[in-house]
Amino acid sequence: MKTKLILMAGILTLVSAFTTNQEMGKYFTKNGKVSFFSNTDMEDIKADNNKVSSVLDTKSGKIAVEVLVKSFRFKKALMEEHFNENYLESTKYPKAKFDGKIVNLNEVNFAKDGTYTTAISGNLTIKDKTNPVKTSCTFTVKDGKINGKTVFMVAPADYNISIPGVVKDKIAKEIEITTDLDYEPMK
């Protein structure tokens, strides 16, 4: 009888050790934010996307982000139309993706509340082009949740995004992309 109890206690401890290992597990978001900003002397163009999905694996440091292009919202309807139909061809290429990882996982302690800035690198795919991207990301760990923020530049020319000559001066050669993702633990 005693050995059975000890065995049960042992199994329960093992099981709870695995389940409370949540901080070392996977996190996700379905409502992350990605914005882009183009600044020229002629005009500023800005759009926000609040439907970004992402998975962050704190054990391996892997990050996957998917952006539905049609969820980008512009103030001007005509800009949104041109963006979708002419530049990104979003009916043909509905998603933009980032697949990468935290370069030095030991620079971040996901088990401890705090703010950590570290390098992430990976591949960014827009339309049918994939290019390597390296940028710094700031992770904020608080109360079991993780926020990830990045800012980096993207050149439309690198992704087969052709800007017609008429509006060339209205769109920056490099667009600033800002991401703000609030992750929660995967159940």
Added chain:
Amino acid sequence: MAKKIVYLLLILAAIGAFIGYRMWNKPHKDIANAKEDFFISASALSKEYNASEESANAKYLEKVISVSGKVSELQLENADEPTVALATDAEDKTVQCGFKKEFLNDIKNLKSGDNIKIKGKCDGMDMFGGVVLTQCSLIK
């Protein structure tokens, strides 16, 4: 004669400028008041998308869809786009419905299990097999 031509050209230019101005400032499509292209249950929509994303996109991408279903949960953490997740027959799949922040009051009192109808624009499928609708409004 020359004067008449100049006047004509000026009028044409004015019309052109007016049309350009109107196009530049044209409003976003009013999804809430648009006639839906499809009326479908959350389960059926999710099933079609998870069976074939490509076929479903060809059919639903950019279209106005009225979806009926049970509330799975409210996702209000992103203040810029309060979201209602509708449940489907598949346990882990939802239809994600993003509302403009002006509609927060419409949805914040919804409870899990409520049967509701939502109209929105279909943006595609996310990495979790969830169908994403934006510009959503609650159909009373």
